[in-house]
Amino acid sequence: xxxxxxxxxxxxxxxxxxxxxxxxxxxxxxxxxxxxxxxxxxxxxxxxxxxxxxxxxxxxxxxxxxxxxxxxxxxxxxxxxxxxxxxxxxxxxxxxxxxxxxxxxxxxxxxxxxxxxxxxxxxxxxxxxxxxxxxxxxxxxxxxxxxxxxxxxxxxxxxxxxxxxxxxxxxxxxxxxxxxxxxxxxxxxxxxxxxxxxxxxxxxxxxxxxxxxxxxxxxxxxxxxxxxxxxxxxxxxxxxxxxxxxxxxxxxxxxxxxxxxxxxxxxxxxxxxxxxxxxxxxxxxxxxxxxxxxxxxxxxxxxxxxxxxxxxxxxxxxxxxxxxxxxxxxxxxxxxxxxxxxxxxxxxxxxxxxxxxxxxxxxxxxxxxxxxxxxxxxxxxxxxxxxxxxxxxxxxxxxxxxxxxxxxxxxxxxxxxxxxxxxxxxxxxxxxx
Amino acid sequence: xxxxxxxxxxxxxxxxxxxxxxxxxxxxxxxxxxxxxxxxxxxxxxxxxxxxxxxxxxxxxxxxxxxxxxxxxxxxxxxxxxxxxxxxxxxxxxxxxxxxxxxxxxxxxxxxxxxxxxxxxxxxxxxxxxxxxxxxxxxxxxxxxxxxxxxxxxxxxxxxxxxxxxxxxxxxxxxxxxxxxxxxxxxxxxxxxxxxxxxxxxxxxxxxxxxxxxxxxxxxxxxxxxxxxxxxxxxxxxxxxxxxxxxxxxxxxxxxxxxxxxxxxxxxxxxxxxxxxxxxxxxxxxxxxxxx
Numbered sequence: 097x098x099x100x101x102x103x104x105x106x107x108x109x110x111x112x113x114x115x116x117x118x119x120x121x122x123x124x125x126x127x128x129x130x131x132x133x134x135x136x137x138x139x140x141x142x143x144x145x146x147x148x149x150x151x152x153x154x155x156x157x158x159x160x161x162x163x164x165x166x167x168x169x170x171x172x173x174x175x176x177x178x179x180x181x182x183x184x185x186x187x188x189x190x191x192x193x194x195x196x197x198x199x200x201x202x203x204x205x206x207x208x209x210x211x212x213x214x215x216x217x218x219x220x221x222x223x224x225x226x227x228x229x230x231x232x233x234x235x236x237x238x239x240x241x242x243x244x245x246x247x248x249x250x251x252x253x254x255x256x257x258x259x260x261x262x263x264x265x266x267x268x269x270x271x272x273x274x275x276x277x278x279x280x281x282x283x284x285x286x287x288x289x290x291x292x293x294x295x296x297x298x299x300x301x302x303x304x305x306x307x308x309x310x311x312x313x314x315x316x317x318x319x320x321x322x323x324x325x326x327x328x329x330x331x332x333x334x335x336x337x338x339x340x341x342x343x344x345x346x347x348x349x350x351x352x353x354x355x356x357x358x359x360x361x362x363x364x365x366x367x368x369x370x371x372x373x374x375x376x377x378x379x380x381x382x383x384x385x386x387x388x389x390x391x392x393x394x395x396x397x398x399x400x401x402x403x404x405x406x407x408x409x410x411x412x413x414x415x416x417x418x419x420x421x422x423x424x425x426x427x428x429x430x431x432x433x434x435x436x437x438x439x440x441x442x443x444x445x446x447x448x449x450x451x452x453x454x455x456x457x458x459x460x461x462x463x464x465x466x467x468x469x470x471x472x473x474x475x476x477x478x479x480x481x482x483x484x485x486x487x488x489x490x491x492x493x494x495x496x497x498x499x500x501x502x503x504x505x506x507x508x509x510x511x512x513x514x515x516x517x518x519x520x521x522x523x524x525x526x527x528x529x
Numbered sequence: 530x531x532x533x534x535x536x537x538x539x540x541x542x543x544x545x546x547x548x549x550x551x552x553x554x555x556x557x558x559x560x561x562x563x564x565x566x567x568x569x570x571x572x573x574x575x576x577x578x579x580x581x582x583x584x585x586x587x588x589x590x591x592x593x594x595x596x597x598x599x600x601x602x603x604x605x606x607x608x609x610x611x612x613x614x615x616x617x618x619x620x621x622x623x624x625x626x627x628x629x630x631x632x633x634x635x636x637x638x639x640x641x642x643x644x645x646x647x648x649x650x651x652x653x654x655x656x657x658x659x660x661x662x663x664x665x666x667x668x669x670x671x672x673x674x675x676x677x678x679x680x681x682x683x684x685x686x687x688x689x690x691x692x693x694x695x696x697x698x699x700x701x702x703x704x705x706x707x708x709x710x711x712x713x714x715x716x717x718x719x720x721x722x723x724x725x726x727x728x729x730x731x732x733x734x735x736x737x738x739x740x741x742x743x744x745x746x747x748x749x750x751x752x753x754x755x756x757x758x759x760x761x762x763x764x765x766x767x768x769x770x771x772x773x774x775x776x777x778x779x780x781x782x783x784x785x786x787x788x789x790x791x792x793x794x795x796x797x798x799x800x801x802x803x804x805x806x807x808x809x810x811x812x813x814x815x816x817x818x819x820x821x
Binding site: 172173176180197198201286287288289339340341343344346349352353356358490493494497501502504505507508509510 | 567568569570572655656657658674676677678679680681684765766767768769770781784785786787
């Protein structure tokens with residue numbers, strides 16, 4: 097009897113040892129796992145390239161990767177609903193940076209998986225947009241720097257240089273509207289769409305030394321510098337440099353306006369560069385004639401640019417966290433990022449995998465890439481270095497809507513000072529609640 | 530004895546399903562509306578605050594703006610749709626082969642997704658490349674430069690027009706079937722008595738289709754109060770928040786700001802308004818002989 101008890105104990109002990117051994121040796125366990133990655137629908141080249149290359153990851157690690165698409169409009173609801181359920185149907189998800197503060201409770205902090213050095217590969221400004229309460233919740237593998245696009249042919253014909261200050265932008269704008277049938281620039285003032293109309297406004301604001309919130313999270317965008325910056329931004333419309341329709345344009349419509357050859361300048365995210373010059377998406381006169389430079393600033397003022405990210409995060413409720421991290425780490429390899437873009441620029445991948453998304457510091461300054469991309473990544477690198485980011489506080493989506501609405505109102509003719517004062521009061525009340 | 534319980538056993542599955550998908554969510558959202566609960570702060574429902582969320586609504590400028598916008602949108606949409614639908618029905622309630630073809634074509638706008646309709650009209654109203662702007666600019670040159678979605682008044686007019694465009698086919702078909710079912714003898718008698726077209730319409734047709742008008746008004750009011758997709762895709766509530774209806778405010782509060790308690794309270798206020806409208810109409814409908 098005693099012998100049999102001893103034998104059972106011995107078997108049990110061996111089993112426990114075996115289990116411990118399996119726990120520490122992740123590779124063997126991970127082989128059978130499937131990581132589900134949720135990306136936004138819309139045939140985005142970078143996500144398609146990830147999906148195509150995930151087969152290579154599976155070959156290397158034995159971990160299967162499954163991609164699912166979520167419509168952009170449902171993204172926030174879906175992450176929230178799946179987060180609340182505690183049993184998300186995906187392990188990894190991409191999301192817009194402004195959604196981060198409100199969904200961070202459903203995400204796994206990545207500091208447990210990588211040390212600070214790992215994140216040094218990204219520009220500081222975009223890591224900031226993934227950081228809440230001193231924890232990094234996502235990898236900013238897709239990020240957009242703001243640049244100024246301009247029609248090289250129009251500027252050349254009129255003997256103009258790309259503007260470096262807002263004053264210069266107005267000057268060249270006046271020449272363009274006087275000498276051509278084009279608008280000088282197409283901004284987008286429409287409210288909503290996750291605060292799209294804030295990006296250019298914020299660049300005017302920050303460049304003039306104003307802030308949205310101070311260090312104690314009090315609204316300070318209605319100071320004299322803030323009002324001056326806002327008046328200048330709205331002035332693009334009231335001074336006739338922008339088309340009247342800009343008041344009802346969202347970013348996409350404004351981009352379409354530029355692609356149709358109806359304006360000579362456009363400020364926005366750098367990923368559209370390939371779109372502007374593509375033969376199947378822009379008017380003939382626009383194709384191959386779009387140049388880019390850093391966003392103008394104020395005379396003698398600080399060079400700033402807005403930045404927006406669409407980072408990759410791991411769900412806190414994921415049951416395949418180790419495998420998920422393996423995949424995220426594999427995607428973050430600078431070589432992998434460079435290879436996707438090199439293949440795109442060399443036209444070695446199908447059109448639906450075309451991507452010029454570079455976010456890692458060594459790639460932004462990579463000579464080979466910049467030579468192929470006409471220096472776009474250097475300009476993007478400059479913009480990332482000078483980038484400022486919106487606050488990452490939980491109330492930001494509401495504040496963003498309040499400001500977005502105020503900008504829309506001002507574009508339709510409301511007084512700048514009183515609109516900003518009213519918005520500041522509303523933000524203050526919100527933050528006090 | 531067995532028979533008495535048998536009917537309840539048969540009813541049980543339906544009651545269970547109804548309870549799970551209707552009664553429970555309703556009761557749960559009422560419970561949530563009585564609590565403070567911000568999902569960005571906690572997954573657990575917060576402290577009980579009674580009717581504070583409802584009181585908060587009445588001191589919230591955004592709520593009053595949305596209530597006012599909803600009222601304008603609903604009244605204008607209902608009136609315009611019903612009037613236009615009756616006019617269309619008068620034109621298309623004849624027994625002619627080509628008219629039956631037109632009646633089939635009429636339904637097309639209603640068969641389209643409202644979100645898609647919103648997007649389409651957004652394109653058509655674009656001042657630079659929109660076909661609507663081009664056409665109206667050709668016929669009425671002073672309106673050529675109007676940015677339809679660029680100011681509060683024209684954006685609301687555009688929104689109402691699009692809502693009418695969506696619902697007009699369905700409402701017209703209701704009236705067409707109603708008018709075509711009216712007894713012909715009455716019209717023959719009126720003709721013999723020398724009644725003209727206007728007299729026939731106001732003295733005979735309209736009184737006889739009154740029950741349909743009432744039902745159509747109830748339905749249209751509910752549809753207008755629930756309208757969401759074309760508003761999101763056409764104006765996104767703008768410019769500013771000039772077309773932000775209550776539905777949109779509820780959506781933003783609950784699913785963008787995650788202020789679940791307040792969002793649930795706003796949802797209940799909207800539901801109460803809808804039910805109140807319906808009750809008023811129903812009283813009118815049931816009163817007298819209108820129903821028959």
